[in-house]
Amino acid sequence: MRLKFTKMHGLGNDFVMVDAITQRVKLSTEKIRAIGDRHTGIGCDQLLVVEAPRNPDVDFRYRIYNADGSEVENCGNGARCFARFVHERRLTSKDKILVETAGGILELNVQERDQVSVDMGAPILEPQQVPFDADIQAETYPLEVDGEVYTVGAVSMGNPHAVLLVEDVDSAPVTTLGAAIEHHPRFPQKVNVGFLQVLDRGSARLRVFERGVGETRACGTGACAAMVSARLRGLVDEEVNITLPGGSLTIRWPGPGEPVTMTGPATAVYHGQIVI
Template sequence: MRAYAMNGAGNAFIVIDRREASGPAAYAADQIEAMRAVHPFDQLIVLDPSDDADADLRVWNNDGGEVGACGNGTRAAAWLLFEDGAKPQLRFTSTGGLMQARRLDGGAAEVDLGPARLDWREIPLSLPMETVRLDFGVNLPDGGRLEGPGAVSMGNPHVVFAVEDVLALALSEIGPCVEHDPLFPERVNAGFAQVRDRDDVRLKVFERGAGLTLACGTGACAALVALHRQGLVDREAVIEADGGKLPVRWDDQGHVHLSGPVVLERELDLSGV
């Protein structure tokens, strides 16, 4: 087993390669906390052995909860395997569905996160509702209100609000109200997107179980899909997060593709965890 500190557009990970292990990993909350003491991270990415793919990819948020998908984490894991000599096309199984990765010219990894899920049951929501614009809103500290977000599942649940100025919002106060609303039985990742052009979006995401992060890959994918369904952007755009720019495209088959920067920071010693 080898472990690495990595980031994708500032989205921080510990990536653990367990492909040679005899079975899947299991991590308790106290182990997650011990890993955070070794290296702070947003998500823990674990590559387990798989009979049906190159690896089974599992994701834990830094609060100890396991989740179904992490776009930037999948890119980081794919890049790591490409650098280790893997073939230029990879397949990952996950609880969020099958994901595929390919190596781009220049060495970057692009991940196909599969189809965007758009039915209210797939998000999931606690009530039947049209997901292009939810009948849902959140009050702002200054007395205003945000309403009508789009809802998308990318293997994990997202809502995306189109806003005029994302940098003016008190997201540390707004985010938890959205994340924990009863409409979202599994909680939700809350995205706030400022459309600057049809192929240019400024995004911030309050991630369930992690809070505000420098970037969120599945959040960037959900933002493109949600904004396109509302007629605000094209099917391909650059989504700019605090940590960098993430190119996203929604193809004609409904699959969402994510690319962007990856940094390998250092190898970690987790033997005492």
């Protein structure tokens, strides 16, 4: 099968974008892993497949696969890349795009200078819906890992996130502790792990260990979840600039019950074809 694709990134979080509307696409887990391999394939954090919608009230549907072949519900950086991809490939001329994902419906707004704003919907905080094993909803929870107890926030942005506050993200044990929390039994669907350093009420730094991927240069849903967790703890205002290793995102959240809005860049790197 010869597959046309576009390589894109959002703050260094990189994606292989595949149009399954104008070409026939059939990808097994093994083929997704082969595409995602950085040594023998194209290489990416995630592969995004653009499909025709099932819901007549939306414009597109897209599916998200980690480099290990596992399918996930949502991806903020991927959503921004998706919006620019369908725009630049002339699959739509709309600046406001409604898209169906496994995590729900997103509203994407294409702006100038490669910027895309995404209405990520209201965060899910009820533990059983994250999902996270806890008896009652709280701002934070104690989590025991290898004999140590950590304080985490549990937030879903269509996918589950654990958020830890750290004094310095540069020295945070992202790889080791992130991997341990990813597979913690209290997160039955595994979890993305954010290490957040709050600088002031309008700015913060963040590193994210993504389930099925490892640490990435940026994570849109992770930035949203981190901001929500920090705001619930009373540490930040309703708009925060979050700096990740790959660059910065602006996250806005008025409070419980309200949607989270994420704004940031999406960039096309190159177009190509691969035989798989």
